[in-house]
Structure formats: structure tokens, C-alpha cells
Amino acid sequence: MPDRNADLVFTNGRIYTLDRKRPWASAVAVKGGRIIVVGEGADVAALMGPATRVVDLKGAMMMPGIVDVHAHLMMGGQAELFELRFPPTASFETLIARVGEAAAKAPEGSWIIGGQWGSDLLPKLNRLEALAALDRVSHGRLVMLRDDTYHNRWVNSEALGLAGLSASSPDPKKGSIGRDPATGALTGMMIESAAGIVERTIAQSGHYTEEMDRAAMARSIATLNSYGVTAFLDAAAMQPILAALKGLDDRGELTAWSVSAMPAVEPSFMFGIAGEELIALREQYRGVHAKPDFVKIFLDGVPGARTAAFHEPYTKDPVLGCCFRGSTIVTVPELIRWIGKCEKLGLGVKIHCAGDAAVSQALDAIDVARSFNGPTKLKHHIAHASYIAPDDIARFAELGVVADLSPFLWYPTSFLEGHKQTMGEARALRFWPNKDLLAAGALLAGGSDWPVMPNPDPWDGIEGLVTRRNPSGEFPGASLWPEQAIDIATALEIFTINSARAVGLADTVGSIEIGKSADLIVLDRNVLETPAKDLADTKVLTTWFEGRVVYERA
Amino acid sequence: MSAPDPSSDTRIPVTILTGFLGSGKTTVLNRLLRQPSLAGAAVIVNEFGAVGLDHLLIEASEEQFTLLDNGCVCCTVRGDLVATLKELDRKSSVGETPPLSQVIIETTGLADPAPILHTLMAEAELTARFRIGGVVTTVDAVNGAATLHRHSEAAKQVAVADRLLITKTDLVSNEVLGGLQHRLAHLAPTVEQTVARNGEVELDLLKSLPADAAADVTRIAARLEAADHHDHECGADCHHGHDHHRDTHHGIRSFSFIIDKPVEWAAFARWLDYVAALKGEDLLRFKGIVRTTEEPEQPLVLHGVQHVFHPPARLDRWPSHDRRTRLVFIVRDIERETIARTLVKFAAIDAASIAGPALAAA
Numbered sequence: 008m009p010d011r012n013a014d015l016v017f018t019n020g021r022i023y024t025l026d027r028k029r030p031w032a033s034a035v036a037v038k039g040g041r042i043i044v045v046g047e048g049a050d051v052a053a054l055m056g057p058a059t060r061v062v063d064l065k066g067a068m069m070m071p072g073i074v075d076v077h078a079h080l081m082m083g084g085q086a087e088l089f090e091l092r093f094p095p096t097a098s099f100e101t102l103i104a105r106v107g108e109a110a111a112k113a114p115e116g117s118w119i120i121g122g123q124w125g126s127d128l129l130p131k132l133n134r135l136e137a138l139a140a141l142d143r144v145s146h147g148r149l150v151m152l153r154d155d156t157y158h159n160r161w162v163n164s165e166a167l168g169l170a171g172l173s174a175s176s177p178d179p180k181k182g183s184i185g186r187d188p189a190t191g192a193l194t195g196m197m198i199e200s201a202a203g204i205v206e207r208t209i210a211q212s213g214h215y216t217e218e219m220d221r222a223a224m225a226r227s228i229a230t231l232n233s234y235g236v237t238a239f240l241d242a243a244a245m246q247p248i249l250a251a252l253k254g255l256d257d258r259g260e261l262t263a264w265s266v267s268a269m270p271a272v273e274p275s276f277m278f279g280i281a282g283e284e285l286i287a288l289r290e291q292y293r294g295v296h297a298k299p300d301f302v303k304i305f306l307d308g309v310p311g312a313r314t315a316a317f318h319e320p321y322t323k324d325p326v327l328g329c330c331f332r333g334s335t336i337v338t339v340p341e342l343i344r345w346i347g348k349c350e351k352l353g354l355g356v357k358i359h360c361a362g363d364a365a366v367s368q369a370l371d372a373i374d375v376a377r378s379f380n381g382p383t384k385l386k387h388h389i390a391h392a393s394y395i396a397p398d399d400i401a402r403f404a405e406l407g408v409v410a411d412l413s414p415f416l417w418y419p420t421s422f423l424e425g426h427k428q429t430m431g432e433a434r435a436l437r438f439w440p441n442k443d444l445l446a447a448g449a450l451l452a453g454g455s456d457w458p459v460m461p462n463p464d465p466w467d468g469i470e471g472l473v474t475r476r477n478p479s480g481e482f483p484g485a486s487l488w489p490e491q492a493i494d495i496a497t498a499l500e501i502f503t504i505n506s507a508r509a510v511g512l513a514d515t516v517g518s519i520e521i522g523k524s525a526d527l528i529v530l531d532r533n534v535l536e537t538p539a540k541d542l543a544d545t546k547v548l549t550t551w552f553e554g555r556v557v558y559e560r561a
Numbered sequence: 562m563s564a565p566d567p568s569s570d571t572r573i574p575v576t577i578l579t580g581f582l583g584s585g586k587t588t589v590l591n592r593l594l595r596q597p598s599l600a601g602a603a604v605i606v607n608e609f610g611a612v613g614l615d616h617l618l619i620e621a622s623e624e625q626f627t628l629l630d631n632g633c634v635c636c637t638v639r640g641d642l643v644a645t646l647k648e649l650d651r652k653s654s655v656g657e658t659p660p661l662s663q664v665i666i667e668t669t670g671l672a673d674p675a676p677i678l679h680t681l682m683a684e685a686e687l688t689a690r691f692r693i694g695g696v697v698t699t700v701d702a703v704n705g706a707a708t709l710h711r712h713s714e715a716a717k718q719v720a721v722a723d724r725l726l727i728t729k730t731d732l733v734s735n736e737v738l739g740g741l742q743h744r745l746a747h748l749a750p751t752v753e754q755t756v757a758r759n760g761e762v763e764l765d766l767l768k769s770l771p772a773d774a775a776a777d778v779t780r781i782a783a784r785l786e787a788a789d790h791h792d793h794e795c796g797a798d799c800h801h802g803h804d805h806h807r808d809t810h811h812g813i814r815s816f817s818f819i820i821d822k823p824v825e826w827a828a829f830a831r832w833l834d835y836v837a838a839l840k841g842e843d844l845l846r847f848k849g850i851v852r853t854t855e856e857p858e859q860p861l862v863l864h865g866v867q868h869v870f871h872p873p874a875r876l877d878r879w880p881s882h883d884r885r886t887r888l889v890f891i892v893r894d895i896e897r898e899t900i901a902r903t904l905v906k907f908a909a910i911d912a913a914s915i916a917g918p919a920l921a922a923a
Contacts (some may be wrong), residue, residue, distance in 0.1 A: 340834045347839040378903050379839040 012056030020064035024519035037525040040553030068533045072237025072526035074506035077413035077454030084223030091121030095155040107144030122153035133185040133196040160197040170208040206278045224251040232558040235547040237526035238264035245279045249292035256294030262557040266510040268301035301355045307365040311425035315362030342372040357388040404448035409509040413454030415468035419482035442491045452509035453502040470542035472498040478543035525554040572692040575664040580699030581715040582670030585728035601662035678866040695723035702733045713811040725754045812894035820886035822914040823854040832908035841868025846891040
């Protein structure tokens with residue numbers, strides 16, 4: 008007779024299920040990684056056999072694992088595991104010294120990749136003297152150092168040589184190669200798209216092995232697990248990311264559900280094949296927990312750099328003049344074509360829209376797709392649903408578009424200060440109309456955009472959604488558009504069941520219900536009774552993924 | 562951008578002769594080439610698989626003949642077709658071959674004619690010297706019905722035709738022939754059917770093809786009107802059954818619209834962009850004559866094959882007293898209602914001014 012007993016039983020918990028039909032329970036039973044009972048102690052008692060692991064929660068709060076609707080996983084893990092780290096405040100001398108220490112230990116012919124130098128150092132580094140200093144400490148190793156904007160690189164002469172660059176090399180489109188004004192000799196500075204030349208050289212040199220990619224991805228996922236995240240959408244999944252996720256999944260080492268958005272065009276910060284070529288490979292990267300089900304389209308830039316597309320002009324600028332509104336980088340017909348193509352392939356589209364005009368265009372394009380194609384089960388995302396024209400609020404729900412709330416900027420931050428400079432204070436403050444979207448019936452899903460935000464801790468975001476004040480204590484007393492604050496119960500939905508719906512995993516994750524994956528987190532407090540200002544202090548004690556412990560707080 | 566007057570259009574017509582495997586294309590071509598009126602015609606044959614087998618059966622002089630042997634037209638022919646047509650044009654211009662009066666492209670049985678039409682419509686190098694003569698599709702009376710049922714490629718060849726040629730009719734009874742004709746009329750209600758007996762083909766088969774785009778739209782709109790009206794009259798008791806036909810026609814159907822009020826061209830062009838982007842693959846053929854608000858007396862003539870549209874041509878005057886916009890669609894799995902709704906929403910067309918021929922006739 009088959010063993011009917013549970014593998015795992017939780018008792019005496021304050022279990023918040025995120026299932027509106029049964030919000031609270033005290034016991035949960037798990038078998039084969041799936042939840043088989045949600046109820047009280049008596050309901051699970053009969054399922055306890057000799058091999059059943061019983062966890063007494065002793066009154067602790069348990070809830071479903073967090074679903075992060077927008078993160079970039081590989082880069083953080085790579086930096087942590089394999090790169091030379093120094094702060095953007097590091098001086099030129101420190102930087103050279105750190106490279107020297109690393110070079111002394113590095114094997115011959117290897118790369119030293121590091122970051123991130125402050126972009127204020129750029130003029131100093133972009134000189135032959137600086138390159139000579141870098142070359143002196145490199146001991147013939149290949150060196151590439153990224154800046155704090157992730158747009159520019161500084162490399163040594165060995166790296167220039169491997170990339171086949173010399174004084175006669177032309178500048179690439181949308182980028183430039185640093186040169187000495189007198190002699191034209193290269194300085195090693197690679198600006199904007201020129202950075203891609205070196206990044207591609209590194210990729211082709213075989214520096215990043217598949218093992219390294221998997222290790223970096225696993226490290227990033229372990230970081231997410233420590234904050235209670237058990238499912239995520241990678242918002243710009245290039246081929247090495249897809250391969251790493253599939254590789255981990257095949258080895259049984261993937262400790263979160265992963266959904267991937269494949270870029271329609273090569274992003275400015277990642278390199279390799281994109282668009283149809285990448286999308287065509289998606290089935291070979293599909294695994295039980297690895298789902299390449301989205302395409303990412305960047306429609307505009309960011310408000311702080313005046314590259315986001317707005318209906319109203321930016322503040323006056325010496326170069327751009329009085330009336331610059333930014334522009335979208337994909338036309339509406341192109342966007343429609345992409346949406347049509349993706350819908351045919353059964354893929355959702357995540358559209359980066361930082362300005363309100365980009366949001367309007369994305370909604371317009373989705374409106375056209377709905378008008379021609381009729382209703383769909385696919386979810387398209389507008390990321391980041393932050394500056395939205397009032398008339399567009401209701402369209403999210405009407406068109407079934409997910410409002411991707413990421414990164415955690417719904418409280419005063421240095422980003423907001425930048426926006427005030429470029430947009431004027433009044434407009435800058437009309438940021439994240441979360442409550443209006445909610446009232447209009449939109450599906451709001453929470454995400455970190457890590458490592459754009461240096462810390463993917465969802466509890467920081469959740470506190471911010473509730474208070475609209477900066478949880479770190481920066482900007483004391485200041486709040487951002489406090490009328491748009493939402494309650495804690497809604498914030499929890501946004502980071503669990505709503506995100507699960509948004510990424511197409513609502514049948515599997517996002518709530519504690521029979522049949523769903525046993526992705527469960529135990530918290531150090533009942534967050535529904537915690538003062539709002541303390542929510543960000545919440546600590547995850549244990550994270551369970553499919554009934555296995557994948558994180559335990561030391 | 563006036564459309565060339567058909568009588569003065571000196572461009573060389575290119576006729577596409579298509580039809581499923583074994584439907585008698587080669588026999589038809591042989592007969593046609595014997596006709597004196599086809600002196601100066603060049604033939605481009607595209608073979609699939611064994612190269613040049615069919616071509617040995619064609620009794621034609623060498624110089625009339627160009628063989629594309631790179632396989633299927635649907636995927637690889639574009640560049641070669643451009644090069645071949647240019648070379649034919651060059652040879653006849655410099656006197657290496659007799660003056661070129663006409664080009665016939667015989668496709669493989671499996672070919673989708675749409676990419677060939679795209680090449681002829683979109684290649685600037687070709688459009689100055691060549692025009693689309695039309696698509697002639699052969700359907701064999703013996704196997705035609707079964708082939709249409711089994712192969713969506715065959716149904717598409719029929720749907721995009723300008724002229725249907727039913728072959729091998731002497732091998733079937735009148736009833737079988739009638740059934741096939743009925744079926745073809747449902748699949749391609751705007752298209753004239755010609756019956757070939759003993760391989761004999763009307764002398765003017767190629768000449769009767771639509772050179773005059775405006776007259777063509779008017780003609781096919783009228784045919785569609787008649788066809789729709791017929792269905793309309795057929796009523797609820799009629800059990801020859803649309804569903805049945807839908808199943809066997811791979812979702813291919815046709816419909817038309819008449820729009821009373823002038824159309825705002827910018828909005829209409831935007832709608833065309835959208836329909837091409839989202840439904841291009843399933844828009845097998847689209848023809849229209851449009852009364853624009855800007856120049857209501859000089860109609861625009863539109864012609865699209867899937868996502869590719871001819872540059873709209875403006876006529877000097879309306880071809881008849883009927884000055885209403887007429888649009889004809891041959892589609893696969895697109896609802897008439899979708900077209901109507903999106904015309905209203907994105908092409909700034911007043912819902913009340915849209916009618917289908919059936920409604921207009923009722």
C-alpha cells in the first residue's frame with residue numbers, strides 16, 4: 008500500500024495563506040513538494056507517519072514565498088563571486104593598487120574584471136598616463152573595470168590587444184573609444200557601445216564558463232531565497248542566463264521558480280544574441296522550474312538621464328533646449344508587430360516604460376493587439392508603472408495589462424531628487440499612483456529590479472508601499488505622494504499571488520493552497536500586526552522551496 | 562502617383578501559374594506556349610526536388626526558358642527571381658533574345674504564391690519594368706476536392722488566384738465537376754473559373770487577367786456581392802453548410818465592405834499598418850478602391866498580399882458612377898467583425914457608414 012503520510016507537516020503556525028477564501032490556518036501538510044492539506048492541527052494529525060518531518064512553528068507567522076516580478080540575476084552573482092569589488096568612491100590610487108593585488112594572484116592569461124569606479128574618475132582614467140599605470144600593475148593579465156553607471160569600461164593594453172583594437176580602429180555607432188588628443192593612441196576607455204566590444208571579447212575568450220554562470224546564478228538565487236523569494240522573473244535573460252537556469256534545474260539545484268524575459272534587442276548592459284534568434288532557442292532552455300515565457304522590450308530610458316519619454320517636456324537643458332520630451336526607441340507599429348509575434352508564440356511581453364508617454368504608447372499597442380486578436384490569457388507587463396497619465400490608469404485593467412511595480416522607488420530616494428531636477432518638483436512627485444491603479448482594478452505585481460536597487464529585500468519594498476516613506480531613514484519626515492499608500496494586506500498580495508498571476512504561475516505558487524508548490528517562508532514577526540514603519544525590519548527565518556529548506560537564518 | 566492607364570502600361574506582365582502537384586500546370590503551359598500570341602514570352606520554372614524533370618516535358622525553345630533550380634519558391638526564390646527577371650529584361654533589351662512580351666512563372670506544386678507576389682510588388686528594381694499579370698491556379702477535377710481538403714497549401718493557392726483553371730474535366734462526371742466548382746466558389750467567390758477540356762485552354766487566358774486594378778476591384782466586389790447575396794438568400798434552411806466549408810477550407814473565407822463616407826487617409830493607412838502587423842500572415846489577399854477625404858474624386862487603389870502592400874495608386878477619375886469605398890478581403894481565420902470593429906476604432910470610419918454587400922443588397 009502506498010505511503011499516504013505527509014513528508015512534512017507544519018503545526019501551531021499563524022499561517023497567512025494569501026488565499027482569500029481561507030486567509031488563515033494553523034497547520035499545513037506537504038507531500039512530494041506539494042501542499043496537500045491546509046487547516047488546523049487535527050487536519051494534519053492523521054497524515055503524520057514515522058517518516059513525516061514535523062515542524063512546530065510555535066506561533067510564528069508563515070506565508071507563501073515571495074514572487075519577484077522583475078530582477079536581473081546573473082550580474083549580482085558574478086560580481087560577488089568572480090570580480091574585484093571596490094566602491095565608486097575609491098580613488099585612482101586605490102583602484103590601481105587593488106588591480107595590482109589581484110594581478111599578482113591571478114593565473115597567466117586570465118581576466119581581472121572589476122567594478123565599479125565612480126564616473127567622476129572618467130577624465131582622469133581617459134589618459135595615456137593612467138593607462139600606463141594600469142599596465143604596470145597588470146603583470147600581463149587582461150583587465151576590464153566597469154564604472155558605476157554600467158555604461159562604460161576601462162581596460163588595459165592587453166585587453167585592447169585581445170579585442171583587436173588599435174589607434175586606427177574606428178569608433179562604434181553610439182559609442183566612442185578613448186584616445187589621446189595629441190597622438191590618437193588609445194587610453195583604454197570604452198564609452199557606451201564601445202563597452203560591448205570588450206564585453207563580447209571576454210565572452211568569446213571563454214572567460215565565463217558554464218560552471219561560472221551556474222555558480223553566479225545559484226549565488227544570486229541564494230540571496231533571493233534569504234529574503235523569502237521563491238519565484239522570480241529575470242527581466243533580461245540572455246543566452247548564458249537561460250543556459251544557467253536550465254543547467255541548475257536539470258541538476259536539481261534551482262531553488263526558485265524562474266520565468267525569463269528574453270530581450271527583443273540586445274540591451275545596453277548585456278551582450279550576445281537577442282530577439283528572434285534567442286527566442287527560437289527557448290524550448291531547449293525550458294525545464295520543470297525554468298520557463299522562458301516572456302520577451303523584454305525597452306521602450307524608453309530613465310527620467311534622470313532625460314531618456315524616458317514623457318507627454319510634457321523636461322526642464323530646460325543647455326543641450327536639449329526647452330522642449331525636449333524624450334522619445335521612445337521602438338515605434339508603435341514595431342511594438343505591435345512584436346506583441347503580435349509574441350502572442351502567436353504564446354509569450355508575454357514585458358515593456359520597459361519609464362515615462363508616461365512610453366506607458367501610453369505601450370497601452371496603445373496592446374489595445375491594437377486586443378482589438379485584432381481578441382482576449383488572451385497571456386499577461387503583458389508595463390515595467391515600470393511609475394509615471395502614468397491620469398487617463399491611462401483605467402486602461403491597465405481594461406486591457407488586462409500588469410502594472411510591474413519595480414524597483415522600490417515609491418518613497419523619497421536619490422532617484423526622485425534626480426527626477427525633480429529634470430522634470431520639476433510637482434511632476435516628479437506624481438510618481439507611482441499605486442492606489443489609483445488598484446482602485447481601477449489593475450493587477451499590481453511587485454518586483455525589485457535588483458541590482459538596480461542594490462538590495463532585493465522585498466520587505467523594504469513592502470514597507471514603502473504602505474508608508475510611502477524611505478525605510479532606511481534617509482529623507483526623514485519626507486513622503487512621496489502619501490495618498491497613494493496601500494494597506495499591508497494588499498502589499499502582501501502584490502508580492503505573492505499577484506506576481507504569481509503576472510508571471511503565469513498562479514496555479515503553482517503565490518498562495519498556500521492544496522496542490523500548490525510548498526514554497527513557504529517563516530517570518531520573525533506577524534507582519535499584519537507590525538507597525539508599518541518596522542515592516543522593513545522583517546527577517547525571514549526559514550525559506551522552503553518545494554518542501555525543502557533552501558535558507559535558514561543563522 | 563497616378564496609376565498607369567492599363568492600355569499605356571508598357572511594363573511586362575508577369576503571370577504566376579500555380580496549382581497543386583499533378584494538377585496539370587505543365588500541360589497547360591505547353592499548350593499556352595504553342596499559341597502564336599505567346600511569342601516573346603519567357604517562362605521561369607521552379608522545381609522542387611529532382612531538378613529539371615518537368616522542364617524536359619515543356620516543348621519550348623531554349624531562349625524562352627529559364628530554370629530556377631534552387632528548390633522551393635516559398636523560401637529561397639526571392640533573390641534568384643529578382644536576378645532572373647532582371648537578366649531576362651537585359652537580354653531582350655540588348656537584343657540577345659527577342660523582345661520580351663510576357664513572363665510566366667510556373668511554381669512548384671507546394672509553392673505558396675504569396676512570396677512571388679511580394680517580390681514583384683516590393684522590389685523597386687522590378688516594379689519599373691514588370692507588373693503582376695495575375696495568378697492562375699490549376700485545380701484538377703479528379704483529385705482537386707480531396708487535395709483542397711487535405712492540403713492548406715492548395716487551398717491557399719486557390720484563395721489568392723485571379724483565375725482558376727479546372728483541368729482533367731473529361732475524366733469526371735458533370736456532377737463531380739459541379740461539386741468542385743461549387744466548392745471553389747466558396748473558397749474564392751470573386752474568381753472566375755475556366756474549364757479546360759482535353760488540355761485545351763482558351764487562347765486569351767492570360768490576356769483576360771486583370772491589368773486594370775480599379776476595374777478589378779469593382780469586378781470582384783460585384784462578384785462578392787453576388788456571392789454574398791446568394792448566401793443571404795440561401796437562409797436558414799440551407800444545409801450545404803458554412804461550417805462544413807470552413808472546416809474543409811482551412812479557415813479561408815472572403816468578405817467585402819462598402820463605405821459610404823469618404824475615408825481619412827492617414828487614419829486608414831495607420832489601420833493598414835496595424836492589420837499588416839497583426840494579421841498579415843492571414844490576410845491572403847486584400848484589394849480596395851478608396852474615396853479619401855483629401856481627394857474624393859481621385860480614388861486610391863490598394864492591393865495587398867499578406868503583410869505586403871503595393872504603394873497605393875491614385876486614379877485620375879472613378880471608373881464608374883459608384884464612388885463608394887470598396888474593400889475586398891480574402892483571409893484565413895479572420896472574422897469579418899474584427900475587420901469592421903478595427904476599421905471603426907483605428908481608421909476613423911463611422912460605424913454607420915460601413916456596410917457589407919449583403920446588407921447593401923438587403
